[in-house]
Amino acid sequence: MKCLLSKAKHFSAAALAVLALTFAANQSLAQTPPNVLVVGQIAEPKSLDPQAVTAVNDFRILMNVYDGLVRYKNGTLEVEPALAKSWTISDDGTVYSFKLRDGIKFHDGTKLTAEAVKFNFDRMLDDKHPYYDTGPFPLSFFFSAVDTVTAKDELTVEFKLKEPYAPFLSNLAYPTGLIVSPSAVKKHGKEFGRNPSGTGAFKFAEWESNAKLVVTRNDDYWDGAPELEAVVFRPITDGNTRVAEMLSGGIDMMVEVPPDSVASFSDNAAYKLYEQAGPHVWFLILNAKEGPFADKRVRQAANYAIDKKALVENVLQGTAEVAAGPTPPAFSWAYNNNLQPYPYDPAKAKELIKAAGADGAEVTFYVTEGGSGMLDPIPMGAAIQADLAKVGLNVKIETYEWNTFLGKVNPGLEGKADMAEMAWMTNDPDTLPYLALRTGAWPDKKGFNSGYYSNPEVDKLLESARSSTDQAERAKLYKKMQVIVQEDAPWVFVANWKQNAVTSSAVKNFALEPSFFLMLHKTAKP
Amino acid sequence: MSGYIVKRLIAMVPVLFGLTVIVFTIMALIPGDPALAILGSYGTAENIAKLNRDLGLDKPLIQQYLIWLGNLLSGDLGRSYTLNRPVLDEVLERFHATLILAGVSLVLCSLFGLLAGIVSAVRQFGWADRVITFLVLIGISMPSFWLGLLLILGFAVNLKWLPASGMYAIYGGGDIADLLSHLLLPSVTLAVVATGVIARLTRASMLEVLRQDYIRTARAKGVSERRVIYRHAFKAALVSVIPVIGIQAGLVLGGAVYIETVFQWPGIGRMLVKAISTRDILLVQGGVLVVAASYVVFNLIADVVQHLLDPRLKS
Numbered sequence: 001m002k003c004l005l006s007k008a009k010h011f012s013a014a015a016l017a018v019l020a021l022t023f024a025a026n027q028s029l030a031q032t033p034p035n036v037l038v039v040g041q042i043a044e045p046k047s048l049d050p051q052a053v054t055a056v057n058d059f060r061i062l063m064n065v066y067d068g069l070v071r072y073k074n075g076t077l078e079v080e081p082a083l084a085k086s087w088t089i090s091d092d093g094t095v096y097s098f099k100l101r102d103g104i105k106f107h108d109g110t111k112l113t114a115e116a117v118k119f120n121f122d123r124m125l126d127d128k129h130p131y132y133d134t135g136p137f138p139l140s141f142f143f144s145a146v147d148t149v150t151a152k153d154e155l156t157v158e159f160k161l162k163e164p165y166a167p168f169l170s171n172l173a174y175p176t177g178l179i180v181s182p183s184a185v186k187k188h189g190k191e192f193g194r195n196p197s198g199t200g201a202f203k204f205a206e207w208e209s210n211a212k213l214v215v216t217r218n219d220d221y222w223d224g225a226p227e228l229e230a231v232v233f234r235p236i237t238d239g240n241t242r243v244a245e246m247l248s249g250g251i252d253m254m255v256e257v258p259p260d261s262v263a264s265f266s267d268n269a270a271y272k273l274y275e276q277a278g279p280h281v282w283f284l285i286l287n288a289k290e291g292p293f294a295d296k297r298v299r300q301a302a303n304y305a306i307d308k309k310a311l312v313e314n315v316l317q318g319t320a321e322v323a324a325g326p327t328p329p330a331f332s333w334a335y336n337n338n339l340q341p342y343p344y345d346p347a348k349a350k351e352l353i354k355a356a357g358a359d360g361a362e363v364t365f366y367v368t369e370g371g372s373g374m375l376d377p378i379p380m381g382a383a384i385q386a387d388l389a390k391v392g393l394n395v396k397i398e399t400y401e402w403n404t405f406l407g408k409v410n411p412g413l414e415g416k417a418d419m420a421e422m423a424w425m426t427n428d429p430d431t432l433p434y435l436a437l438r439t440g441a442w443p444d445k446k447g448f449n450s451g452y453y454s455n456p457e458v459d460k461l462l463e464s465a466r467s468s469t470d471q472a473e474r475a476k477l478y479k480k481m482q483v484i485v486q487e488d489a490p491w492v493f494v495a496n497w498k499q500n501a502v503t504s505s506a507v508k509n510f511a512l513e514p515s516f517f518l519m520l521h522k523t524a525k526p
Numbered sequence: 527m528s529g530y531i532v533k534r535l536i537a538m539v540p541v542l543f544g545l546t547v548i549v550f551t552i553m554a555l556i557p558g559d560p561a562l563a564i565l566g567s568y569g570t571a572e573n574i575a576k577l578n579r580d581l582g583l584d585k586p587l588i589q590q591y592l593i594w595l596g597n598l599l600s601g602d603l604g605r606s607y608t609l610n611r612p613v614l615d616e617v618l619e620r621f622h623a624t625l626i627l628a629g630v631s632l633v634l635c636s637l638f639g640l641l642a643g644i645v646s647a648v649r650q651f652g653w654a655d656r657v658i659t660f661l662v663l664i665g666i667s668m669p670s671f672w673l674g675l676l677l678i679l680g681f682a683v684n685l686k687w688l689p690a691s692g693m694y695a696i697y698g699g700g701d702i703a704d705l706l707s708h709l710l711l712p713s714v715t716l717a718v719v720a721t722g723v724i725a726r727l728t729r730a731s732m733l734e735v736l737r738q739d740y741i742r743t744a745r746a747k748g749v750s751e752r753r754v755i756y757r758h759a760f761k762a763a764l765v766s767v768i769p770v771i772g773i774q775a776g777l778v779l780g781g782a783v784y785i786e787t788v789f790q791w792p793g794i795g796r797m798l799v800k801a802i803s804t805r806d807i808l809l810v811q812g813g814v815l816v817v818a819a820s821y822v823v824f825n826l827i828a829d830v831v832q833h834l835l836d837p838r839l840k841s
Contacts (some may be wrong), residue, residue, distance in 0.1 A: 241691045
């Protein structure tokens, strides 16, 4: 018997020895090297081919490896020159001619030319192009207005559009418009996404699946070499684990901090918390075709009845701001500052519902379990249900997994539901209202207007804003549209998400962008 | 014996074949398709149709399956559309990581489970038995992902002794000590429940054996207590514990899904979860195939070991 126990002691001694060994091996564990930034990402990237990806997670890396013809000015969603040093737009808004900067080289040593730019767009848009099969290119429809791309001379490239399309420039600043090296595509074919070559501030160095992706400083960067020697992107999908890595010193920066953990970083001098509202709207689609929400008064009542401030402060713990209308304030040039959110006014909501004779109406509410930009959809759904119950709407929740949910909502709510959660993140003030509020965007016309809102005046405003090339004129039209849509209340406007990030206090010159991209060109970590 | 193994391996083929049919059908039946998962809120009918065409998903289901099966026979598991790389590369890399984690956990839970069970049985109702039974109860009842988070908090965040996540250090790692330090927390977390199960079973099995006549005979003959317990009782008790260890091996593989998520272990469980939610059919197929095959193999190994240990089964 004694020997049994002594065996057990041997075991624990051995286990302790292993422990001691592993601790000894990790004395320097909580240190990341100077001038190297380790970023905790939310997922493994899919590909570093900017035309092949759709997720912000991938965009955060791509924007540091590639440039587009144009880019968003720091801190805004307005475009400024990048690879193109200037451009002209024809009066009818259908011909864009870009002058490229001279002497720019891709990381593989080949030269950036007008032909290279043409190759990029032809590869994505022409299904007979020899390298079309290096796709698919899911977001190529951003450029579906492009008719032809011509290299006028070595450094002049001309885009002919099928019709005037004002968001074209913003779309060029989006990752789908980043310029890749044609010779690298030809060399690596389908594997280009793992062997990328761009013109950006950082060069691709190494990608170890599910562990790390490393980019290193491009000393010849046309806009000045970056401060950092290297950036390491680590996929850490679980939010709590990301927080633990940040606290234990395994990473220098983390994106998308879970709401519960924000306070523990903001109160601690060893860390710096960043917040930035983005081009995001979280809203409820209301079925304006049938049921109680066919009556505008009930739709407005829903806007009055839901306590958005409580949702944002309690459920989302301050990681979002209350939305006033369909356009996020991040599009500062197109946002109507006079717009005030619907106040929380249950008494008024009750009144409107009584007047419309909808008291005690049954409402089916589609809620999703999660999904891109959906924040905390289940608790939000429950809080909304409770708010609506207080004003006499009897809400029945149906919860679906994200893909199933989209499969139900996108074809339209008719005959199935009265309201549904939804969130969008876009790169131009045109995108969301054009795809989700026009009469021409009803689900049967292949749009996303799943609640069947229709107002001819809004349709007209959106069409003219799309074809105008004058930003001031476009801004005027969008501002007018926001007032009408707010009054018509086809949605309950709930929240604009604030993207957040935490860095260790050693990280300098970092700022979050309203685009939600991660720009590390100027960032330092001595 | 080798004939038996070959027979079992051949019987595996229809099982795996049926499995691929079921997985393919389920993935096709659940709502939402890969194109929609990729496009998200941009998934108009038009965009979805175009992307499905580019992905080769517009063909009839049966044709898609036959193409997949044809490629499988030549060792090609297709290309993942969410990861943009060959399924085989991804699955092998991931499975390697899972095998290390599950293998070490299995060793831990077998060692500690058997040991705890023996001590518990030999000292039935003594203080050692009470302590072990109490610990085992806690181990079995504790959600492992929660235990994982607690261990991270304790050892990585507060003490900073061990890394919080991953398989290797980002800089300067890559050797065996680095791997062990990353492996310790997840493998212990993963082993806890299985250790409890094995300990309880070993205790019960040992107690039963220790009451047998031949044990009393052995003791009466003056055989040393150590020999009675290890040679006579434990060997007999092991026979009924081995198949359970085989089953635990499968459960450990399954449990790896949570643990891999908490510890960001780059294993196959985490890959499958993501592949299912993004409707990456080929990746799910490849992953399930490998997990199922290994489950069958683990059980086969357990059966073989049992055959070798149990003279009654040898004939």
